[in-house]
Amino acid sequence: MDIQHLVDRLEDLIDEGRHLFGTKYTMLDEERALEIIDQMRISIPDEIERAAKTIQQRDRVLAEANEEAARIVQQARQHSEDLIDEQEMVKQAKVRAEFIIEQANQEADKITQEADHYVLAQLSQLEQQFAHTLDEIRNGIQLMQHQEPAPAEPVVAAQAAPAPQQVVRQQPINFERPAPAAAASP
Incomplete structure (x- = not known):
């Protein structure tokens, strides 16, 4: 029986x-009062046992909740550490890639300069x-132009031979590479 119900009966x-x-005294029905008290004695251990079970259940639920909270916090901490590690790896990979690209650009510039020097x-x-x-050709032409004419017989040969062509002097070709134009900035 519910202890609260028994207390209400005693009060009634x-x-x-x-x-x-x-x-300040009141006369009571002693038999009914003792009966209610006996029922209270019987009910109190049941109530205490129910309260103890409720407390145990509450403690168990709290322990499970604390374990779950600790597990969630640990998972969040691990996830955070994993993200930090992943970000650090990405950062290191980017730094390494930039270094490799810089080395490749320097090597390409060096090869281009060496090729330009070789071609030049x-x-x-x-x-x-x-x-x-x-x-040598000019000297040969000048030498030929300053020679004395051959005897008469060569006149016939001279008619058959074509007249020497006039040499046109050309300007020397400049093969030097012009300075590179400034690269347009983006």
Whole structure:
């Protein structure tokens, strides 16, 4: 039986009792009062047991909630650490990629400069060879123009031979590479 119900019954018994005039005493039905008290003695252990079970259940629920909260906090902490690690790896990969790109650009610039120097050296050498050959050709032409004419017989041969062509002097070709124009900024 519910302890609260028994307390209410005891209170009703007191209210129904006879009050002794001029005193604080009340006459009760002793048998009914003892019966209610006995029922209270029986109910109190049940109530205490229910309260203990309720407290145990509450403690168990709180422990489970605390465990779940700790697990969630640990998962969040681990997830946060994983994200930080992942971000650090991405950052390191970006730094490494930028370094590799910079090295590749420097190597490409070096190769381009070396190729330009090689081509310029080859063209300069070719220009010198052509200039030397051109000088030899001019010297040969001048030598031919300053020679004395051959006897009469060569006149017939001279008629058959074509007239020497006039040499047109050309300006030397400049093979030097012009300075690169400033790159347009984006």
